[in-house]
Amino acid sequence: MTKPASAVQSIELDCADDSLALEMTRWLSHLRAERRLSPKTLEAYARDVRQCLQFLCEHWGASVTLRRFAALEASDIRAFMAMRRADDIGGRSLMRALAGLRSFGRFLEREGKGKIGALSAIRAPKIGKSLPKPVPIVAAKRFADANERAGETRDPWILARDAAVMALLYGSGLRISEALGLKRRDVPLPGAGDVLVVTGKGNKTRMVPVLQNVLALIQEYAAICPYALKPEGPVFVGARGGPLGPRIIQLTMERLRSALGLPDSATPHALRHSFATHLLSRGGDLRAIQELLGHASLSTTQIYTGIDSERLLEVYKTAHPRA
Template sequence: MRAVVAELDPLRLTLEPALAGAVEEWTAWLTHERRASPHSIAAYRRDVAGFLRFLTEHRGHAPGLEDLRRLERGDFRGWLARSSARGLVPASNARAISALKSLFRFLAKRGLVENAALGTLRPPRLPRSVPKALSAAEAQDVVDEAGIYASSPWIALRDRALFMLLYGAGLRIAEALSLDRRDLSTGGATAMTELVVTGKGSKQRRVPLLPEIRAALMEYATACPFGTAKEDPLFVGARGDRLSARVAQRELARLRALLGLPDSATPHALRHSFATHLLAGGGDLRTIQELLGHSSLSTTQRYTEVDSTALMKLYNEAHPRARRGANRRA
């Protein structure tokens, strides 16, 4: 059987035609049925490409569906061992296992490949990550100084509106950048009290907007010199295309340097700060879960760890009894 070259960015792989076609069908399924984000799909394709390259070197020929059927647990463990030796962190290996399991489940449903060995492979144990939030003063500084490096006044308004939306409404950067002008077409600055946001898995949620955020969004939208049609993107770059996350990250990196903030001060940290400050102000977890668009309350509960840590630090620094105890130990 003649092998074909499959485009699995960033690798060009030689695969048997049946496997190459199945991988493309899997990608289309992720896109149209699972509605996975382009970022997730690109990451999954890279992970699968890395595994298929390993398999090519391991078997000495272009792999096909039969090769996938014959894989044993030791083959998968060998691939993970090589990935770790090349510097892949546990989180990357865990995602790669998830990508492979997704592909193999798809192949099994299509009656193409049955392989139980992958199901016995456990992903590496990951350290429980606690979100890093900015202080309220730091987050406000980011909003106040946003756009200071902008080349045009409208870009300055754009950056300020974007960062206000992340911190003031808790949007993911991808959610904010996917907004279109139609999302503001609800009667103007005074009538627009909420946004309908499309989050992960195409789930929609309603997010309330503070008057200051509404005003900033409308001011930017009015000043922006590009597309005014409802289907046009809300946040655009200097050439009028939809703004990329990389540009937003770069602008925040410049603000980090200006304000002396840590490397953890990213667009996503503004979302973390939104949740942490709401919790500190008395917000309940269920409400915060809805605002953030978390499908599981356990994800939102991580913020209780952040808040407890901050409260203990404040107690140790400020409470008279804590200071007396420290003096006795000294």
Template sequence: MSLAVSPQARDALQAWLETARALKGQSDNTEAAYRADVLGFILFMTGYRGDAQGLGALARISTTDMRAFMAHLRGQGASPRSMARKLSAVKSFYRFLADREGFEPTAVLSARAPKFQKKLPRPLTEDAARAMIDSVGDQGREDWIGARDAAVVTLLYGSGLRISEALGLTGADLPLGDSLRIRGKGGKERIVPVLRVARNAVETYLRLCPYEMTPGAPVFRGQRGGPLNPRLVQKVTAAARMQLGLPATATPHAMRHSFATHLLQAGGDLRAIQELLGHASLSTTQAYTSVDQVHLMKVYAAAHPKAG
């Protein structure tokens, strides 16, 4: 289908992706999603307008064309969240074209994304988080597998790691110290604390693990010795939450939410927590934390240089 895209448009798309990567350090997955979103837009316009969408044709996109595109997405069953993401990618592409090619992007930039309710994360209580770790460790058919799963979930909660970050640890990161250097989304590095309980959990797993731990090998192994699949972590967490009677929102990622929320509830500084989580925006960190507004304002009052 990419044959319907002119070489000029294809080159512009690649240049935009490369610029976005250089400026924002976005991940391979994000780049692939952006490429698919914009390519989908160009291909739709090719069929809708009946000709290949070179730069000249893309410059003539109208408000009516944009409405047709949004209707097309809706007709395909795209969710409001998905439609908003696709439109955001197209708008970003057109801002790039406006700067590079002198496009007039108003028709595209004025297109409205559908409204949707953002799903706020639901962290666990401290007791539920501890119970989850214990229960996950009891799910494994073999002792080393139970110890492995408990170590992974302990790192999610104790250090605020994403699943991909925990499973990305290699033998070169061992032995774990008081802190750990993590390369997160977009290649951004951060230093996270490693609590003794997390170090102990990893050490217990390593003592039981039947596979040799070399510097380049993944710390967390699947049953046959390969890298642990994140779906297995999700599966064992689902089994644990059912056993404990916890809601469906008690996912591995909820352990990371809980890390942030419990730190803030204990009086932690919002910006420090932002750094620990590796968020580019403070607003993202706020969405991760589930605390009452009164407590949040107290934290701001205590931390803000102009407060008081």
């Protein structure tokens, strides 16, 4: 039997009976093993369903049983969503909560534990689309320059490491987890290759090109790193030789963006946005960019066309004599 997720073990019996808690455990195990959802998504789904169970317990004045949960009505779901909205929860979080509940409901239906039609009767909340804020080209290059931090007291190998990570985020459009998840054997030496095999969301692998100057930065860091970088070990290590955590790179960018006069939106993930936006603005094919980013759907990538259009309109308004 698959080991239950830790998020499920925290469910208290005063809000759900044993049978419902067991089904929730089996559902999360199914999502992890069969759907290969990320641990963060599993944790969020478990938290959302647990919050719903706790609300229903108070709403009904009794512990939530499997039979009672299967008989949910649309008014119960609307009441739960209204309670979450009153707590200033955004539309995106509400949409995720509804998605988690629907997933759990579909699982119960497939297992013959009841059909929760009320979940499909609820409309997903509307959310406003916000465009990612890319980092300007000049600033993105400065993030990948260790000399920008020449006045800091940190070891030179740490400065070289951080510069190499940020060069990789901007140069190949990787998620920070993808960059920090690379093994030493995954990164070719300069001149020996120009492609990385990256493991992204859902353990899906993809091939992405890597610039030779980015490989040179990684090699410069590896050459002065005080720890032996084993082929099967991480290419980027922390101050004590263990795997490098994303928070270190986030803090580094916070310090640099302050020095460069950039807004709070200049994050490691913004370098990934910049990669896509700058490719598109220079004639990159949208389908190719989708593959490079590892997006499952083209609609996810199409948000970058909005950024490019916004930039074109800004140029028009500032440069056209009749604007």
